[in-house]
């Protein structure tokens with residue numbers, strides 16, 4: 031199956047908000063100052079996963095993160 035997986039390390043997030051600015055469909059800033067991966071599932075404590083069919087702006091969001099908290103894998 032074609033598609034991609036976003037892997038988001040929420041513990042690593044420093045709240046720079048670049049991801050939410052670039053890909054607001056997938057990332058939103060939470061009141062605790064960190065980003066949430068919208069519709070993501072917590073795979074392990076602090077590690078969130080979302081499978082997507084289209085990359086959209088997710089690549090830009092991943093590249094913009096100053097602490098590399100967002101990874102994209104091709105499925």
Ligand code: SF4
Nearest residue numbers: 043044046047049095
């Ligand atoms: S760009 Fe990285 S550090 Fe900034 S809010 Fe998004 S995940 Fe967190």
